[in-house]
Amino acid sequence: MAESNVKQNEEVVEESSTIKGTIFSVAVVGGVILVTYLLIYGLYMTRI
Amino acid sequence: MEALKSYDWKDKANKALGISQEDARITKSYLSVAFIAILFGGLLGLLQGMNRAGILELPVWANYYKVLTAHGLLLVVVLSAFFTIGYFYAGLSHTLGGLLPKVRKMAWIGFWMKIFGFVLAVIPVLQGDASVMYTFYPPMAAAPMFYIGLVFIVLGVWMLAFGAFINVANWRKNHKGQHIPIFSFFATGVFVLLFFGSLPVAIEVFYIIPWAFGWIETINVMVSRTLFWAFGHTLVNIWYLTAISAWYVFIPKIIGGKRWSDLLTRVVVIALVIMNITGGFHHQIVDPGISESVKYMHVFMSLAIGFPSLMTAYAMFAVFEKTARKKGGKGLVGWYKKMPWGDVRFLAPFIAMAAFIPAGAGGIVQSTNQLNQVVHNSMWVVGHFHLTLGMTVVMTFFGVSYWLVPYVSGRVLTPKINKLGIIQTIVWTVGMVLMSGAMHWVGLLGSPRRTSYSTYFDNATALSWDPYLFFLAIGGTLLMIGVLLQVYAVFYMMFFAPKGETEFPMAEEEEDATPTPMWTERWGLWIVLMLTLVSMAYVIPLVDFIVNAPPGSPPFKTW
Known part of the structure; x- marks a missing residue:
């Protein structure tokens, strides 16, 4: 259970710090x- | 020390109590003129659209070129300048602890100079003596009163620019070692460009006046065109800098986020100020008598503006993504669902930003010498202009009006007006996409700009433009509906909305932001660099135009 919580927290942190949406959007501009x-x-x- | 204490007290009072009535009156006056201008300018635009679609034949007393000149003056000279000044003066007041009494006086003197100048300019336009369009290229010559009016407009702009400089300088004196608040940093950049950018057009107008009076027989057309575009190109980027000031400073707060990078924001302002004026020749890229190397430099400098623009695109997407993900947004693009689409203060500027993607792309392409020949002097350029100014800039202004007007009026944005704003935004977007899209397309098919409707003796190519020009008329009609909705919303918020407190929504920096270095505050250096580039770009060609001048031209009345 504890392990699963850790994984969830990691996912949230990863999701909030990613810039993949920014890179994709800027790529659209370039396109x-x-x-x-x-x-x-x-x-x-x-x-x- | 006493002065510092008094200033800090005023700063705190201003933030707690909102804008002072005296400062608010200045902004309300400027915004009122701006939105009255869009009402009349929009109506004239509708008439032109109908004419270009072959639906409406304009009467002789309101011929196409007269209407086009008035449309350009009202929207390019009046709307954009009055909104920009009203908006930045409200921000100077908010962020610098109020306007100084002498700056208020200067703002009013500037206001009346601009109004007086505009009245002087518009009288010959209405009389049919100045159908020279807003670019007033010689050898087309208007009645002298038109140019005298322009002199007063420029003097008014200078008055306001110096008012802003005095207020900022005073703040800097009392806040040594501190950064100018970010919004006032933008204002400083805009007023630096307004002052230095309008110097060439002032010289041009002083050159034209004796020619228009007949005191000198001929004029050097290349010199006057060059002086105009040194100003015109700068004006375009003044609008852009004004629009992005709202994107950087207010949009993050409206969506519930923080400003992304203070250093990047200031570098973008500095880059736009330094590199701006030197791109004028990309508007004259097929003009004769300019060496290829000089054209190359101007095209390079025009394209250089693309760098701060792309930095802005990155910064905006970064703010959006970070804020949306904090609200639980997921996926590659799924996080966009978390943006406040129902808030007109966000929706209108967001669509404005989105419109800048094709608008900027078109601008980059048409700055290229060879590719410019595909679109030069065609309706493509008019479509580009409406996508940039009519959508990117004006929709940002619309979005700003939904908090700025209530803020300076001591009123609030009601849910009803927010809904009206959403409808207005959709109507405007559809209208501008149809109109600007049709303009771009018929331009590629060869339809010329700045000409009233003609089938060119039923020429097959000219007739093939008609179906697309119909979309131009539909778009123009929707835009007029958009104008009416917007003007209603603005004056309702100014005079009739429920009283209350509206926030001046300045976003804060992120908690873990890296401190911005103090070198960004070296405005003297930025201005010297700007003037150096201006010298590099203009001294040689202007000397060449004057020393090797072709025969000058007498004035012509082509309408």
Whole structure:
């Protein structure tokens, strides 16, 4: 029982200190920049 | 020592009793003008949207270009500046222990100078003598009164900037060895940029006035365009800096969290101040007569602004995640469910931040020389502008209004107005997505900006824009509904909401935060660095434009 409590506490600490959601969200920002860049670059290459 | 004691006492009294009535009146006046401007500016925007969609033919006395000029002036010059000043002056009052009596006087003189200047500028616009749009590029020439009005607007801005500097300097004198409170740090950055950024446009206007009067025959078009964009590019980032001040300082408190990193926040402000003015040529990237190396520097400096922007993105997501996880949020994105979506003070700025992702991406792309040619002078640019100013900045202003207006009015945000605010936010979001999306798309299809509706003799390409332009009209209509809801909410909160105390929601630093080093307070150094970069970016091209000047241009009235 005690062991299980320890595990739960560890999970809470791990869950509150993680930055995986932040990294994922910033990656989405990077992805939008990349896709926009590629879209306009594609149009540029098509039109020259 | 006596002065210090007296100042600390005022500081404590201000925090305990709220803003003084005299300071509150200043902010209420500025915010009232800002929201009246959005009412009229929004209406004019609706007329333009209807015209561009081919639904409404504007009468001769209210032609498209006159309406476009007034729309730009009301929203770009009046709304943004009056909101920014009202907002920061409330913050200066709150964080610095009240405005000094002489600063209050300066705020009022600045207010009336700006109003007087705006009236002078708008009269020739209404008379049809100044349909030069808000960029007033020569060789298009307005009636001289238009430019004289602009002089007073700039003088008013300087008055307010110096008022802010005096208040901050006084606080620093009485709080040696302390950091300027974070919100006043943002205010300092904004007013430094407002002052130095408006210097080029002041020089431009003083150059145009004798030309508009006919005292000199010709004008150097490249010099005037360059001076305008040294200001225009800075203004864009002043809006951005104002918006992120709310994201960094207030949003963490509203969601029940803490500020993430004081040092990072101050570094972002410093970076934006230093690197800002030197990006003007990315607005003139296809202009002739500018060497590639100079354009390269300006594009580099424009893209450099992307770094503090990405730092801001990281900081915001970090605050959100940390706060949401403390409330029990789980998973890779599941923690977003723990955010206070029903609180308009969070929802509106959050959507504003989300809008900045595609807006910033578009900005990065169109700063690139070759890629700019795909979108240059097309409706894409208008869509970009509405996504950045109309959504990222203005929706942040809307979100702020739901606590700032009750705070300065001694009233409270009621659940009913909060609900109205949520509806307004949704209406505005849908409207702006439709309108800005349609603008971006028809821009890619070749539809030009700054032109009234035309089928170009039933040209097939021009006709293909029509279905998308219809969405522009629908979006514009929804935005007008959004304007009416917002203006109602603001004036209800200012004059009719139940009386009570509303908090100025400044977030605190985290308990285990690393102390911020004192070098961040070296404003003299930041200004010297900024001026050095400005010199590097502008001295050579301006000297080149003047020494190797092409024939000047006489004034033209193209409308």
